[in-house]
Amino acid sequence: MPESPENQRKTLEERHQMSDLDRLRHSTAHVLATAICRIWPDAQFAAGPPVENGFYYDVDLEHRISPDDFEKIEAEMKKVVKENQVFERMVVTRDEAMEMAQKGRLAAETERGVPSQFKIDLLKDIPEDEEISIFKNGEFWDLCAGPHVGRTGNCKAYKLMSVASAFYKGDAANPQLQRVYGTAFKNKTELGEHLERLEEAKQRDHRKLGKELDLFHIDEAVGQGLVLWKPNGAVIRQELQNFISEHLERQGYSQVFTPHIGKLDLYRTSGHFPYYADSQFPPLAEREAMKALSDEGCSCGELSNKLESGEVAGFMLKPMNCPHHIKIFQSNHHSYRDLPVRLAEFGTVYRWEQSGELGGMTRVRGFTQDDAHLFCTEDQVKEEIMGCLELVKIVLGTLGMEDYRVRVGLRDPDSTKYVGDSDKWDRAEQALREAASTLGTEFAEEPGEAAFYGPKIDFVVKDVIGREWQLGTVQVDYNLPERFGLEYIGADNAPHRPVMIHRAPFGSMERFVGVLIEHFAGKFPTWLSPEQVRILPISEKFVDDADVVYEKLREAGIRVTCDKADEKVGAKIRLAQLDRIPYMLIIGAKEQESNQVSIRHRDRGDEGAMPVDEFTNRIVDEVRSRSL
RNA sequence: GCCACUGUAGCUCAGGGGUAGAGCAAUUCACUCGUAAUGAAUAGGUCGUCGGUUCAAUUCCGACCAGUGGCUCCA
Numbered sequence: 282m283p284e285s286p287e288n289q290r291k292t293l294e295e296r297h298q299m300s301d302l303d304r305l306r307h308s309t310a311h312v313l314a315t316a317i318c319r320i321w322p323d324a325q326f327a328a329g330p331p332v333e334n335g336f337y338y339d340v341d342l343e344h345r346i347s348p349d350d351f352e353k354i355e356a357e358m359k360k361v362v363k364e365n366q367v368f369e370r371m372v373v374t375r376d377e378a379m380e381m382a383q384k385g386r387l388a389a390e391t392e393r394g395v396p397s398q399f400k401i402d403l404l405k406d407i408p409e410d411e412e413i414s415i416f417k418n419g420e421f422w423d424l425c426a427g428p429h430v431g432r433t434g435n436c437k438a439y440k441l442m443s444v445a446s447a448f449y450k451g452d453a454a455n456p457q458l459q460r461v462y463g464t465a466f467k468n469k470t471e472l473g474e475h476l477e478r479l480e481e482a483k484q485r486d487h488r489k490l491g492k493e494l495d496l497f498h499i500d501e502a503v504g505q506g507l508v509l510w511k512p513n514g515a516v517i518r519q520e521l522q523n524f525i526s527e528h529l530e531r532q533g534y535s536q537v538f539t540p541h542i543g544k545l546d547l548y549r550t551s552g553h554f555p556y557y558a559d560s561q562f563p564p565l566a567e568r569e570a571m572k573a574l575s576d577e578g579c580s581c582g583e584l585s586n587k588l589e590s591g592e593v594a595g596f597m598l599k600p601m602n603c604p605h606h607i608k609i610f611q612s613n614h615h616s617y618r619d620l621p622v623r624l625a626e627f628g629t630v631y632r633w634e635q636s637g638e639l640g641g642m643t644r645v646r647g648f649t650q651d652d653a654h655l656f657c658t659e660d661q662v663k664e665e666i667m668g669c670l671e672l673v674k675i676v677l678g679t680l681g682m683e684d685y686r687v688r689v690g691l692r693d694p695d696s697t698k699y700v701g702d703s704d705k706w707d708r709a710e711q712a713l714r715e716a717a718s719t720l721g722t723e724f725a726e727e728p729g730e731a732a733f734y735g736p737k738i739d740f741v742v743k744d745v746i747g748r749e750w751q752l753g754t755v756q757v758d759y760n761l762p763e764r765f766g767l768e769y770i771g772a773d774n775a776p777h778r779p780v781m782i783h784r785a786p787f788g789s790m791e792r793f794v795g796v797l798i799e800h801f802a803g804k805f806p807t808w809l810s811p812e813q814v815r816i817l818p819i820s821e822k823f824v825d826d827a828d829v830v831y832e833k834l835r836e837a838g839i840r841v842t843c844d845k846a847d848e849k850v851g852a853k854i855r856l857a858q859l860d861r862i863p864y865m866l867i868i869g870a871k872e873q874e875s876n877q878v879s880i881r882h883r884d885r886g887d888e889g890a891m892p893v894d895e896f897t898n899r900i901v902d903e904v905r906s907r908s909l
Numbered sequence: 910g911c912c913a914c915u916g917u918a919g920c921u922c923a924g925g926g927g928u929a930g931a932g933c934a935a936u937u938c939a940c941u942c943g944u945a946a947u948g949a950a951u952a953g954g955u956c957g958u959c960g961g962u963u964c965a966a967u968u969c970c971g972a973c974c975a976g977u978g979g980c981u982c983c984a
Contacts (some may be wrong), residue, residue, distance in 0.1 A: 854944050
């Protein structure tokens with residue numbers, strides 16, 4: 282997500298409000314720097330702030346730090362901590378600070394032949410009226426606004442986590458530094474708990490579970506970021522789509538289907554080509570045009586120019602569904618009485634994400650949005666948005682995802698990059714605000730976060746590693762109706778321009794299911810479980826009885842299998858547990874005699890025996906009500 | 910796209926200049942079993958791809974592809 286508060290300069294006052302834990306982490310960053318500088322005296326340090334769960338320090342260094350070095354660095358840090366150096370604040374003038382930096386004395390233990398280059402640069406960024414301070418711990422002096430803990434001895438529970446690279450000041454034009462991440466806590470117990478949480482999080486990583494539970498596969502031969510939904514994953518997706526579709530029907534949506542490609546001209550009209558060409562798959566040129574051009578000896582570069590200028594016709598994999606839906610809307614005349622028109626589609630789109638950004642199902646190159654476009658009058662905007670939010674609320678509520686953040690993205694008052702007149706914006710922003718306040722959840726208004734074509738509401742959830750993912754979104758759009766010249770006839774018998782609303786409660790099926798896997802740690806509620814019941818006959822003698830039960834459940838529409846393997850029941854249970862199957866039905870001599878099944882639930886354990894019909898009713902009910 | 914690390918059996922991983930090894934899974938056989946692993950046998954791999962160095966490369970080097978952690982980006 283784009284927010285990067287650490288890049289924004291904090292005022293001294295803000296810094297002094299730093300929490301005790303952040304203070305400790307920041308001091309630990311200095312301890313880290315001290316250690317690195319003892320081991321590699323040529324180290325040039327940039328910034329070393331506290332971050333969520335820890336801290337980092339950016340350093341430029343000949344030696345490439347690897348995790349193998351951590352032991353050595355931590356050992357040196359331990360010495361610094363043991364020395365129990367006092368963190369001493371010293372106020373200096375700008376000139377004095379600059380002199381130290383020139384001598385290489387900053388972020389170092391001695392003067393060096395080379396200047397402390399990044400510190401010089403950072404010094405230049407300090408506002409004229411701000412006090413400049415140096416923090417010293419032992420011989421390690423650093424340009425630093427603080428604040429710090431009293432002594433290095435306070436930093437006793439820390440661990441280096443990873444080393445990565447980062448552009449200096451987050452600008453891709455700047456050189457890359459080595460960023461050493463660490464975590465630090467008040468004491469070893471809290472550190473241990475944190476590390477344990479991380480370990481648990483790793484266990485529920487959707488990439489790991491996706492493989493173990495056979496949900497999806499990404500194959501090199503198919504392509505990066507292109508998800509293959511395996512049978513188990515497809516069940517989950519289909520159930521979710523059915524669930525949404527039910528609610529779409531209730532809310533008066535019409536479902537449509539559209540192709541995966543469209544003519545370049547369509548995207549010229551929408552403004553996506555060639556303006557956003559970098560984030561799209563390259564265009565598909567028509568075969569005859571390609572042949573004619575290659576006969577002329579036209580190069581690839583020329584071809585792409587011709588595609589761009591429109592001299593050569595071509596198609597594009599759709600990066601979004603809007604233009605197709607717009608064309609459906611435009612294929613009829615519309616009276617104000619028809620509005621709102623709500624067109625919904627599970628539409629697959631393709632975007633050329635940078636390769637380094639791809640990962641699992643949460644960031645992919647082809648994905649299916651649970652998309653819809655609403656065409657309505659200005660007056661209907663608020664009500665329609667409320668309808669959209671209602672849907673998001675139902676969806677997240679049904680899945681027990683209560684831990685989300687709502688962002689209302691408004692326009693940046695200073696900017697002129699927005700389309701549409703400001704009256705409309707004011708009204709739309711107000712409508713969003715009012716709609717959001719009906720959610721019953723706190724929401725944050727974020728000026729500047731609006732799209733250029735309209736304000737929006739986003740739902741953001743955190744994954745297990747603490748990364749935030751935008752899922753559902755509701756966006757008002759003034760741009761596309763304008764570009765495509767959309768119209769409806771009003772009560773005054775004159776043409777009017779409708780407002781368009783984009784909305785996707787899940788965002789994308791891929792990302793949503795990825796987040797859902799982690800949310801449930803693979804233990805999907807029964808209605809979503811690919812396999813809802815597994816029958817476990819105790820021995821070969823009972824497979825006939827198992828078959829009878831199997832047929833009954835199948836007829837009731839339950840996804841059931843029977844484990845006829847030549848194994849002990851303990852082993853079968855273990856397997857079923859690992860597969861996160863909600864219900865195990867055990868059938869042996871006892872059950873045969875009493876004509877019952879013994880039920881074991883993956884979390885609740887042995888639930889005793891009951892007649893098959895009773896169990897069937899129970900589970901059918903559980904599935905129908907989509908209970909958690 | 911950038912930096913770093915990684916790529917060995919279906920999965921998890923060990924090994925290492927002289928054409929490869931474990932556990933689980935798979936297959937077969939025996940056992941007919943009561944709430945998280947019965948035992949035995951068998952089979953399974955151009956060691957990511959392509960080049961280079963070498964008498965010899967899976968091992969060393971390079972490029973590419975892919976994954977992971979970050980950075981940048983995300984209409």
